[in-house]
Amino acid sequence: MRIPGFDYQRVPVADGVAIETAVGGSGSPIVLLHGFPQTHLMWRHVAPDLAGDHTVICPDLRGYGGSDKPADTGDSYAKRTMAADILALARAFGHERFALAGHDRGALVAIRAGLDHPGAITHLAALDVLPTLDMWEVLHGAGAAVAFHLYLMAQPPGLPERLIGAEPDAFFGHFLDAWAQGTEAIPAEVRAAYLRACRDAVPSIVADYRASATVDVEHDTADRNAGNRLRMPVTVLQQDWGAALGYDAAARWRSWAADLHHRTVSSGHFMAEEAPSEVIGALRELLTR
Template sequence: MAPTIPGFDYRRVAVADDVALHVAVAGSGSPIVLLHGFPQTHLMWRHVAADLAADHTVICPDLRGYGASDKPVDTGADTYAKRTMAADVVSLARALGHERFALAGHDRGALVAIRAGLDHPEAITHLASLDVLPTLDMWDVMHGTGAAVGFHLYLMAQPPGLPERMIHAAADVFFGHFLDVWTRDPRAIPNEIRAAYLAASRAAVPSIVADYRASAGVDVEHDRADRAAGNRLRMPVAVLQQDWGAALGFDAAARWRAWAPDLRHTTVSCGHFMAEEAPADVVKAIRDLVADL
């Protein structure tokens, strides 16, 4: 039986035609939606969610294409566009009775959260991003040998067929690679959780690849259009990031400030999976961000 977040109720919520999300909900009070990253599920929030649920309604979905949520066949650029996935999140919150909510995302979930903040500013009160740059900036800073750390971005950007076959051939090795090299403290992801991540990812190769492929195509187009129009994140934004900006030769805070005028940018000392390695730091950042709710 797959692990769950203790004390959370589980349900399926329809968010679009033929798409329902698997979601864990607990607590009461002002709502906070937490979006997971790659190659994870909502379980990555287990420590943070339990703490926040003491005085907030906490909503932890598996994103479309991940975990136990529906995985529609990729029929075009929009199926796994972050714009589509962000609309899923807004629909989910509304289905649960929340027109406005705070939103936090890690990795892929952070890209969805950023798009939700740009597309649905009337719904997002506060936004927290863990360890990514906005999509357009991510591609802007990837160059030379430093881009080797993002080899998977280029692999999954390829046309349908090759990346899916390659990853299927050694799925546990592929996904396990990131769980290993992006974690400073291996104890942060215990065996039961690791096994759940691998099983979920193994079953979702086509949709995971489609999500990444969209980030090399339609998601860039959407970001470029926003940049040209001067569209920025209107809500307070908190960013937690490793010190990889300095390592790769760019100013991460400056890049973020171009999108988020009301910005709190913090560098943290842990691996990529900070909600699991440094949950107290993540909880504090989110609580400080939403203190006026």
């Protein structure tokens, strides 16, 4: 499946890694990064609207969808590595500076890009995620059961891949069902595309999550200790998970971003598909700041 009206290219971004990318529109650039267990198709409602007056770049992250899935060497799926992919991708299209929005896993890549490359990222949006270090700090007790997959995929190589690979559709389909408010936002053909993409990417998806329990924590900790913060305007849209898990999401985000617009939304986790008008409005507002 493809986003209508967008052109598709495979763009080399690192040795042995090419990124499947949908590009449309013209004007100031914005890159949209997908989450789990999705591909760039999650932006199919948002991207065409933004393409009316922006160049919109929608890649599959390394390890996902149509992009290459290199073997994990320890930092192959660090968010620092994946953020470098996005910088190289934007530069391949002639953009040294660009806005960046991410959902879920893509938001973690966007945050790392903003911290590592503040001169390149003009605006940053994060949809339904906390920065990696904060995520691990707020998960505790029985409430952390909602994030069982984080702990499963954090385990050493071998067991997670075997368990998930034995029933990939059941595993990935669980999140598509549990995290959405209703089934209409993700039609059958899109769901099938997501499951097919995940089925072909179990080792790389696990490696992405394993990095968030290891090297990504190290990088976030170093930034927190050094007082590094996101310097660009930041918009965060989140569900109100803080009430259930006992933390103040906005306060967590304020420790990372001074110019912050944070609000909760009433949709499920897949807000770009469940509430695209709200997401479009938030992104357009961000781009005026």
